[in-house]
Amino acid sequence: MLHIVNKSATERSSLDSCLRLATKGSAVLLIEDAVYAATKGGAAAAKIQAAQADLKIYALGPDLAARGMAGRVLDGVNVVDYGGFVDLVAEHSNCQSWL
Amino acid sequence: MSDMDMEDDGSGIVKKFMFLNRKAPHGTVYALEGLEVVLITAAFDQDVSLVFTDDGVYQLMKGIDTKGIEVKDFSKTYRALEGYDIEKLYVDRTSMEARGLTEDDLIVDVSVLSDDEMKNLMAEQDVVISF
Amino acid sequence: MQFGILINEGPYNHQASDSAYLFARTAIEKGHKVPRVFFYHDGVNNSTNKAEPPQDDRNVTQRWSKLAEEHGIDLVVCVAAALRRGIKDDILAPGFRISGLGQLVEMGIQYDRLVTFGD
Numbered sequence: 001m002l003h004i005v006n007k008s009a010t011e012r013s014s015l016d017s018c019l020r021l022a023t024k025g026s027a028v029l030l031i032e033d034a035v036y037a038a039t040k041g042g043a044a045a046a047k048i049q050a051a052q053a054d055l056k057i058y059a060l061g062p063d064l065a066a067r068g069m070a071g072r073v074l075d076g077v078n079v080v081d082y083g084g085f086v087d088l089v090a091e092h093s094n095c096q097s098w099l
Numbered sequence: 100m101s102d103m104d105m106e107d108d109g110s111g112i113v114k115k116f117m118f119l120n121r122k123a124p125h126g127t128v129y130a131l132e133g134l135e136v137v138l139i140t141a142a143f144d145q146d147v148s149l150v151f152t153d154d155g156v157y158q159l160m161k162g163i164d165t166k167g168i169e170v171k172d173f174s175k176t177y178r179a180l181e182g183y184d185i186e187k188l189y190v191d192r193t194s195m196e197a198r199g200l201t202e203d204d205l206i207v208d209v210s211v212l213s214d215d216e217m218k219n220l221m222a223e224q225d226v227v228i229s230f
Numbered sequence: 231m232q233f234g235i236l237i238n239e240g241p242y243n244h245q246a247s248d249s250a251y252l253f254a255r256t257a258i259e260k261g262h263k264v265p266r267v268f269f270y271h272d273g274v275n276n277s278t279n280k281a282e283p284p285q286d287d288r289n290v291t292q293r294w295s296k297l298a299e300e301h302g303i304d305l306v307v308c309v310a311a312a313l314r315r316g317i318k319d320d321i322l323a324p325g326f327r328i329s330g331l332g333q334l335v336e337m338g339i340q341y342d343r344l345v346t347f348g349d
């Protein structure tokens with residue numbers, strides 16, 4: 001399953017809920033304001049690093065770049081473009097947007 | 100809305116639809132308009148699971164009285180869901196307990212799910228729509 | 231593969247419609263199909279031809295209309311959500327039409343994936 005999170009982890013609980021309820025081996029794609037969670041020194045960095053043991057974490061490159069965060073991505077987070085976003089949706093049998 | 104019983108997309112396909120209610124009622128419109136989608140989906144004879152998690156649990160509070168804020172009280176609709184053949188109502192235990200609530204506080208009978216049960220239920224769905 | 235897209239927020243206030251547009255355009259470029267986009271909640275506000283964004287900004291509604299025309303996308307605006315918000319047939323931009331929530335459910339039933347963009 002692909003989980004899509006779009007809100008900043010310091011503003012909403014959606015990342016926490018997603019990480020709590022995603023099954024092992026699932027993919028989590030951070031888009032829009034959620035990309036801040038995937039950056040070094042950020043408030044959610046430890047959560048993302050811990051989650052990497054069981055989940056594949058992706059972040060949308062254009063959203064990182066638009067926020068000045070392209071150079072601060074945590075190690076192990078896969079940065080994808082919109083083509084990669086489309087591929088992730090296609091590769092997983094279902095997806096959930098944590099609105 | 101009895102005419103909705105006749106809805107059919109002609110394909111005969113039945114998919115598993117999960118509606119994940121994550122927002123409190125009234126502060127935003129998502130809970131109310133989300134419920135409308137749930138009712139229509141059931142009218143298409145799909146396999147509907149209605150799940151309340153995070154602040155969505157607050158949608159099910161007993162004793163809701165909206166007269167003072169002059170908006171529609173749609174919480175009564177949850178008690179009528181059986182009439183729409185929507186019988187799979189679930190509440191996320193972690194979210195419920197984090198809000199100091201128990202099943203006795205809720206307006207309808209629900210199955211209370213552990214994190215693992217929530218995970219498995221979500222993973223087996225064809226379509227997940229979150230409001 | 232066929233993708234259905236659900237948009238729950240209006241243009242400009244949220245990034246949802248922009249993200250959805252880029253996703254849809256990219257999916258089509260990669261050879262997938264996006265037969266329908268459904269607009270719900272404040273997402274119905276994407277459909278009005280009355281919006282006049284500044285010249286140096288993107289025109290969210292026109293972008294959808296153009297993509298729909300080029301690739302035969304059915305842009306469906308939920309009737310109940312639209313009427314609540316004053317969106318009527320006479321102010322719809324090209325390519326948009328007003329219909330019922332059944333059109334959203336059909337996307338879930340008939341297409342391979344349903345992707346939601348919202349707040």
